[in-house]
Amino acid sequence: MTLVKICGIRDAATAIAAAEAGADFIGLVFAESRRQVTPQACHDIVEALAERRRLAPPPADLGGPARGEVSARSWFPAWADAIELALARARPLLVGVFARMTPAEVNDIAEAARLDLVQLSGGEDDAFVRAVQRPVLRTIHVRDGDDAADITERIIPGLAAATLLDTAVPGALGGTGTAFDWTLAEDVAARFPVVLAGGLTPENVGEAVRTVRPWAVDVSSGVETGAAKDPEKIRAFIRAAKGASRDR
Numbered sequence: 747m748t749l750v751k752i753c754g755i756r757d758a759a760t761a762i763a764a765a766e767a768g769a770d771f772i773g774l775v776f777a778e779s780r781r782q783v784t785p786q787a788c789h790d791i792v793e794a795l796a797e798r799r800r801l802a803p804p805p806a807d808l809g810g811p812a813r814g815e816v817s818a819r820s821w822f823p824a825w826a827d828a829i830e831l832a833l834a835r836a837r838p839l840l841v842g843v844f845a846r847m848t849p850a851e852v853n854d855i856a857e858a859a860r861l862d863l864v865q866l867s868g869g870e871d872d873a874f875v876r877a878v879q880r881p882v883l884r885t886i887h888v889r890d891g892d893d894a895a896d897i898t899e900r901i902i903p904g905l906a907a908a909t910l911l912d913t914a915v916p917g918a919l920g921g922t923g924t925a926f927d928w929t930l931a932e933d934v935a936a937r938f939p940v941v942l943a944g945g946l947t948p949e950n951v952g953e954a955v956r957t958v959r960p961w962a963v964d965v966s967s968g969v970e971t972g973a974a975k976d977p978e979k980i981r982a983f984i985r986a987a988k989g990a991s992r993d994r
């Protein structure tokens with residue numbers, strides 16, 4: 747079943763609505779953005795979700811493979827299995843979205859907010875990924891003119907836990923509501939578990955899931971009305987994504 751990440755949540759009520767609708771990941775944006783979560787809202791969201799997860803052991807350590815422990819070929823599938831096992835114990839997992847910060851800042855926030863995973867969206871290099879003390883979702887921004895081979899060569903086993911494919915938009919690092927050509931992601935998703943992002947909506951996510959067969963999908967703008975998250979759109983998005991992955 748395709749996993750779903752709802753990104754850019756800024757209050758506890760919406761986090762709980764997304765969790766009740768079946769979200770697998772909740773994304774809190776710490777990068778500079780109109781969606782940046784305030785310290786108070788972050789605290790409220792973390793506490794509200796912790797209360798929901800109270801009966802399950804917290805997956806503080808997702809228990810994925812260590813570098814050198816599995817072959818390059820098994821690296822991403824092993825991480826996908828570890829994350830799915832963690833999800834069986836506690837859902838949703840909390841993902842912090844970062845860009846243009848230092849590894850120390852990322853690690854401090856991840857620790858304080860008890861994040862399960864860290865998403866790097868600022869084109870961080872390999873040394874940065876290595877320095878992050880949480881499993882990393884590493885964003886690859888797909889540019890006009892890229893082909894599947896260009897994307898694949900940027901995916902390096904042994905570093906991040908998974909790859910998030912998002913649209914490259916000049917002057918922005920994410921949350922733009924802009925899609926890229928999904929046929930590029932088809933080949934990549936056949937080789938690696940990928941999180942498909944960029945311009946997904948409740949209306950198009952079914953087709954995206956059937957076309958690309960991603961491990962997970964990620965949405966922000968497509969479940970907003972005005973500048974705010976819309977619980978009805980969140981429910982419709984999750985229904986459509988999960989429904990399409992059941993059909994395929």
Ligand SMILES: O=C(O)c1ccccc1NCC(=O)[C@H](O)[C@H](O)COP(=O)(O)O
Nearest residue numbers: 753779920921922923944945965966967
């Ligand atoms: O969402 C933001 O405002 C943001 C700002 C800076 C870096 C990353 C950001 N979001 C990353 C995400 O994971 C979004 O969910 C992803 O880009 C998809 O967004 P959308 O196209 O709006 O669905």
